[in-house]
Amino acid sequence: MQDAVEAHFQNVFRFALRLAGGDIHIAEDITQDTMTKALARSAQLSDPAALRSWLFSIATNCWIDHLRGRKRQCSEVGLAQAAAPEQSDAIELTEEYQLALKALDRLPDRQRSVMYLTACEAMSIKEVAEVLDISPDAVKASLYVARVRLRRILNPQID
Template sequence: MEKGFHEIYEKYSTDLYSFIIKLCGNEQLAKDIMQDTMLRAFTHFDQYNGKCNIKTWLCTIAKNVYFDHLRKSESRNTSLDTAENAAVDSFEQSLTDSDTAIRIHHLLHELDEPYRKVLLLRIFAELKFSDIGSVFGKSENWAGVTYYRGKQKLIELMKKEGLL
């Protein structure tokens, strides 16, 4: 099993890391999520049923690890003072306004679910609509419609920000 998993790691690690870095936008966090993802995949490899391709399965695990991290992070941050959070957010926003690509990335993260996740999986992980549907337990058609609607919402946000 180790040899087979090593081959999977070699084949998909670059794409998976690229997906994770685009998902979270933080290199150190992406490394942590990558490590946790591969550990989960290795320990649960016997549960892979082959209904989707390995890349889709790994991206699903990575997405779940990332959202687990966000939930844990949010619960730790609830004790911070709201004014302090606003000051930090304002400072961080002023640092990123100069770069349009980063601004668009932030707008993408402002989208409601499932639009954000579907756009990330389609654009950055380059998954097919059928694979995206599998990740969510939905149909290929649902994934395509959700992608289209999410893209329209992102375009609206970009227009409001003067990026289009």
């Protein structure tokens, strides 16, 4: 089981990176939490074929936990200080790819997750719905809106 979970490490990390809006440090924390929880709860996974979706569900919950923790931190130490974004590590990308990922990172959480899982993980609507625990129609709606918004930003590159 450990090997199977480990095999998805890169996928989980990349998903976490987008959840975290490109912040590598947060993505590493989310990935570590996800993998640790997955290994600890591996007995709960009844269908091995659903491992990837299951891992992404855990990652999504870890991200939500992280957001809750950040909100708590904001109320404790003051909004201005806590809200300052952490500096992301620079990842060398072409300008085109940077623009695409920045545009994706600017979308709200749900649209970003739906867009990422569909485009980058090639997940079906049903799989995405299971990962995010929302209805398939909600997935389709978020996906459409996300695509329209990205199209407006990225139009010159994809036409």
